[in-house]
């Protein structure tokens with residue numbers, strides 16, 4: 001994963017963000033061919049979004065009106081979607097409730113979508129691990 005970010009809020013330190021991205025890249029095995037633009041924005045009606053722009057180009061939006069742990073959790077969640085796109089396990093369709101998941105068309109409410117279940121599950125696990133690793137390395141609790 002090659003990345004760039006824009007609009008980083010002051011409360012999220014560069015070191016923390018870059019450690020989080022390095023951790024996620026390794027944990028999720030994100031492809032070196034992918035380019036991900038991470039945009040921190042106040043104009044986001046939810047925690048975040050992950051868009052597949054095609055040609056290994058991805059765009060993540062993160063709502064920056066939240067605490068650092070919430071933003072990091074959102075980052076891990078959205079990067080999980082990037083990995084789902086990279087592997088072809090998730091293919092979005094024009095229908096917001098439906099997508100092709102592991103080769104099958106699935107239509108479900110947001111909370112029951114398997115790609116969301118996986119992203120929420122990993123978001124929690126990754127945030128817990130990352131906070132523990134960070135504390136160990138820098139003796140600083142996030």
Ligand SMILES: [Zn+2]
Pocket residue numbers: 077081115116119
């Ligand atoms: Zn999601």
